Amino acid sequence: MPTVDASRPSVSLPAVSAVPQAFEPDAFRAQLAALADWICSYYERLPRLPVLSQVAAGDVFAALPPTAPELPEPFDAVLADLDRIVVPGLTHWQSPSFFAYFPANASGPSMLAELLSAALGVQGMLWQTSPACTEVETRMLDWLAEACAWPAVFRAGGKGGGVLQDSASSAGLCALIAAREQATEGASNHTGYTGGLVAYTSSQAHSSLDKAAMLAGIGRANLRKIDVDASFAMVPDTLRAAIAVDRAAGLKPFYVCATVGTTSSLACDPLREIGEICREEGLWLHVDAAMAGSVALLPEQRARFDGLELAASYCFNPHKWLLTNFDCSCFYVADRRALTNALSITPEYLRNEASDSGEVFDYRDWQVPLGRRFRALKLWFVLRGFGLSGLRTLLREHLELACLFGSWVAADPDFELVTPVSLNLVCFRYRGSDAFNRQLQACLNEEGSLFISHTALRGQHVLRLCVGQAATAAQHVENAWHTIRETARRLAHQKDN
Amino acid sequence: MPTVDASRPSVSLPAVSAVPQAFEPDAFRAQLAALADWICSYYERLPRLPVLSQVAAGDVFAALPPTAPELPEPFDAVLADLDRIVVPGLTHWQSPSFFAYFPANASGPSMLAELLSAALGVQGMLWQTSPACTEVETRMLDWLAEACAWPAVFRAGGKGGGVLQDSASSAGLCALIAAREQATEGASNHTGYTGGLVAYTSSQAHSSLDKAAMLAGIGRANLRKIDVDASFAMVPDTLRAAIAVDRAAGLKPFYVCATVGTTSSLACDPLREIGEICREEGLWLHVDAAMAGSVALLPEQRARFDGLELAASYCFNPHKWLLTNFDCSCFYVADRRALTNALSITPEYLRNEASDSGEVFDYRDWQVPLGRRFRALKLWFVLRGFGLSGLRTLLREHLELACLFGSWVAADPDFELVTPVSLNLVCFRYRGSDAFNRQLQACLNEEGSLFISHTALRGQHVLRLCVGQAATAAQHVENAWHTIRETARRLAHQKDN
Known part of the structure; x- marks a missing residue:
């Protein structure tokens, strides 16, 4: 009897016999x-x-x-x-009538760069494993820091520098870990975290802050949510008082995250006042400008970044509103050693002369994963393809369209602005119940000609319309307003009858 | 006198006045x-x-x-x-003579899919934000689980399922966090981690395990590195003894990471024995097969995965050796609730009916970042472009070439195999000092016709040649051997004279 090879499939499958060419x-x-x-x-x-x-x-x-x-x-x-x-x-994020959440821009140059990155297929974990992958990235982060007039401390020429992360979530996590290590003098990494640290952010901060506190073992309960003022900006005095209460309780404040452009309403925390508190108290200040950071390309919009030089770390996402497809989040630190001390680890199989020399950046030590692809090509293609001037023109166009939409809302007695228009975001509602606004939103989104999302502000269901997708022009915003107003009237009429 | 607007740049810059078309x-x-x-x-x-x-x-x-x-x-x-x-x-990872580290495959279909993903520009953080981005991913992970004969528990039809991560580092971190949460019954996330947990892996495990222990606050000192046998595989009895010692000391063992295919030498830990210990002890077993996982496509190679059904989580990287460009790491869990309990957080602005229904996967709750791009297109294009049969043919070709190279090393009296050839990796050295082998490696890599890396095994400097780049064929492996042998002879001759 023939022996049966149990490791082979029992049925015979069709097979490719020639070795396939991966790239033909x-x-x-x-x-x-x-x-x-x-x-x-x-x-x-x-x-x-x-x-x-x-x-x-x-x-x-x-x-x-x-x-x-x-x-x-x-x-x-x-x-x-x-x-x-x-x-x-698909939910069509590149539709000119996508007004939900925040935008996720794509563009021709960015697509081409993504293809190129895949074709080159290099792995930039170490400087040595493709010097250009690291150095183009360093230069692109410097380009953006210069173009946006970020503080010099974030540029690679000094003690700081920038790196690309997949998202503001990951950047915020790295900042939190670096701060934790600094506060525990390395003990968290070595013998483990044993509690006692307290972090602060506003009640309007992004949910990724909670997630980072969870991941890092700090615990959500130890991330204090500082109250906001009427503009939804963190109240510095409340922050100062909370820090005092925690110190009095024997806890150790170590980290504050301020937001320039909150997710719900693009509110901006007062950076300088918060930064001064952090400096006095010796706390790590991380600034999250994931969405709003791109407007710093516009000189007339830079006031909201005043005080950024007091931050230990900072991030913003070109993959939102700068024509660069996801993922591309820029993360800057004032002291790169604080980051690499927390994230570096070198097994023998990754050791090499260039790294040992200390003259190069090994970006794996600036992030969670080891591997990294050549993402900086996207910024290179986008910045050269559109020029800073082209990007500024697009941003100004979107700001203007959001203002226009806001003016229509304000002028209609059936609607109200919940907050003043902030940058490219309009938070508004129909003057009616939450249930009605929910119904209106569901009806609009099901009908399909546009997509808006919502948030809760002052306990109310609030509709959000964000003008930021690459192809969005005046006609799309006009159509959106027409559709929203007419749908609301129709629903109100149905309800009345 | 005219007033100066300080917020405007003082020099006039050239400007683009027309709003740029992002996609023309x-x-x-x-x-x-x-x-x-x-x-x-x-x-x-x-x-x-x-x-x-x-x-x-x-x-x-x-x-x-x-x-x-x-x-x-x-x-x-x-x-x-x-x-x-x-x-x-660039260090040319797609060169057919790239033999360093592990491969990072690219291929035509994968490049096309990356371009398509960038062009669609969808954000798959929630099911709702592009159902296809989630469901194609779920199906592709199921396809691979089926094709590789992974345990049914990892498929989406039951309590488990798969998700794409950027890297095995991130997958391992998520597994560790989920295990930490389970072991502390959610206290780590809520009130913070306060110490006492102990994790285990082998002394040959990847450095990302140390990094995960650091990030999660467990501490590197609480990641026990269990000794390995002569084949560099973890010794189960030593693991069992270490767990007993820690329990006796009042500590709480919670997590074991076993490796199928270590980074240094592609050694394989005995999954079934380790899995049975984990089951008896109530520990989370994570299996890291980042590199070697792809060979499970070959029925004749599946013995090394015996016992995988005892694992709580598992990962392997198609972006290494499955013609799919970085990033594309497959992460499977046996109980998806254990993962999402640890990583889920829902602010109002992300709430939606589909998520509330519990009928869909929101993959943001399976990973660290919130955002995610449509990476599953790469697997879809690659699996359909080459067919499972084509991929098997390529894997078998690489296995054969590595054996061939190993046979040449073994037959040459000047060289020695440090370990038996394991899959597509040959660990070898010139019979001489570490310094000589370092010099040989440096000389080869500087000369440029190939690139190999190294590791340390039994205290020796060991050269690693991994056959796995997509275009590597017999001639490249032959040339590599010729170059290595001739360079070694030349250096030895110089040294003798």
Whole structure:
């Protein structure tokens, strides 16, 4: 009897015998051309697609076969499935009528750079593993720091410097860990964290601060949420008082996160006053300007960043409102040693002369993951493709459109602005119940011609319209206002009858 | 006298007055065609470029202008600078003669999918923000689990499921945090971690385990490095004894990380024995198969994964050896609630009906960052582009080439294998001093026709040659051996004279 090899599958499957070519130039060119057509067609159709996906839970999953194909499939079949299965399941963030959350810009130059990054396929964990991946990144972070007039302390020429992270969440976590290590003099990393530290942020800060406190073992209960004023900005005196209470209780304040542009309403904490408290008290100040940071390209908008030189770390996201597709979050520190002390670890297999010399940045020591791709190409392509001047023109256009929308809301007796228009965000509501506003929002988003999101401010359900997607122009904001107003009237009329 | 607006720059800069089009189809097509030419030319030149970059620290940084351009620059200028500034600063990971570290595969289908992901520009933080981004991902993770015959517990149909992370570092951190939360019954997240937990891994585990212990506040000193046997695999009895010692000291063991394919030598810990200890002791078992996981596509290689059904979490990286460019790390959990309990947090502005229903996955609760791009497209394109059969053929080719190289080393009296060839990795050395082997390595890498890295095993400097880059074929491995042998002879001859 023949022996059966149990490690081989019992059924015979079709097989590819020739070793496949991972990169085959002719196929790549042909498929890339087909994909370029597809992308151009997608952008052409985009304004007419329902912005919020209409599929039900499980639809996309069910439409995909239960197992991977044994044999290669033609690229045409993949593109056909892209239209049939994927597109209906997309919420179209690049739609000019996407006004929800915050924007997530994409642009031609950014797409090209992402393709290039994938093609080069370098791993920038160490300087040595691709010096250009590190040094282009350092230069791009310097470019942005210069263009936005950030404090010199964040540039690589001194003790600080910038690095790309995947998100403001990760940047905030790294800042918190660095602060924790500094406050415990390295004991947290070595023998473990044993409690006692207290962090502060405003009640309007992003949820990633809570998440960072959880991940780092600080605990959410030890992240104090300082009250805000009528403009939703942190009240410095309340911060000072909270610090005093904690010190009196024998706890150790160590970290404050101030926000320039909160998620709910783009409120701006007073950086200078908070920074001075941090300096007096010896606390790490992290500034989160994930969304609003891009406006610092505009000289007339820089007042809200006054005091930033008092921060130990700072981040903002070009992947929101600077034509650079996700992920691309700029994270700056005033003292890079404080960061690398907390995040560095060198096994033998990563040791090399360049690192040992201390003359280069190994960006793996500035972030959570070890691996990193060549993301700085996106900033390089975008900054050169549009020029600072082009980016400024786009930002000013969006600011103007948000003001315009805000003026229409303010002038309509059925609606109210919940806060003054802040940058490119309008927080507003129909003068009616929360239930009505929820219904209005659901109705608008289901109808599909636009997508807005909401938040809670002063206990009320508030609609948020953010003008920041790359293709959003006057006509889209006008259409949005028309649709919102007419839908509200229709719903109010139905309710009255 | 006219008043000076201090917020405006004092010098007049050239300005773009028309609002720029972020995506301009004609320009995109033309630039994409130029980039396609560039990429094809790069791949054509790749075999002849020095693999390890030869630039000095600061060269690339200095070659880039100190400030960003005010006006848009033509794409040709960017491509010219790519050749002039960036290419010399690259260590060419896609070179067929890149044998260092572990591979970082790229491929045509993967590049196309990365471009598509950038073009769609969707943000998959919530199911609602693009259902397809979540559900294609869930399906792709299921496809791989099925194709690799991973335990059913990791598939989405039951209590577990898979998610894409940026790296095995981040996956391991998430696993550690979930285990910490489970062990402290949520207290770490809420009131903060206060010490007492102990984690275990082998002395050969990846450095990201130390980093995770630091980040999570566990402390490196509380990550026990269990001894390994002659094959560099963790010794289960030593693990069991260490757990007993810690329990006797009043500490609380909570987490074990076993490795299938260590970074130094691709050693494999005995999963079943370790898993049974974890089950008896009530510990979270995380299995890190970052590099080796891909071979589970081959039925004849699956024995090393025996016992994986005892793991609480598992990860492997298609971005290493599965033709999918970085980042693409597959992370599976047996109980997704254990993960989301540790990482979930819901502010008002992210609440929505679909999430509240509990019927969908919100992958932001499975990872550190909030934002996420549509990475699953890469797996979809790669699995359909090559078919499982094509991927198997490539993996078997690489395994065979590594064996071949190992046989040449073993047959040469001047060289020795430090460990038996494990999968696609050969750990070897010249029979001589560590200093000689270091010199040999430096000489080879500087010469540029190949790039190998090193590790330390049994206190010796060991050379590592890993066959895994997508384009590596027999001729490249033959050339590598020829170059290594001849260079060693030349250096030995110089030394003798």
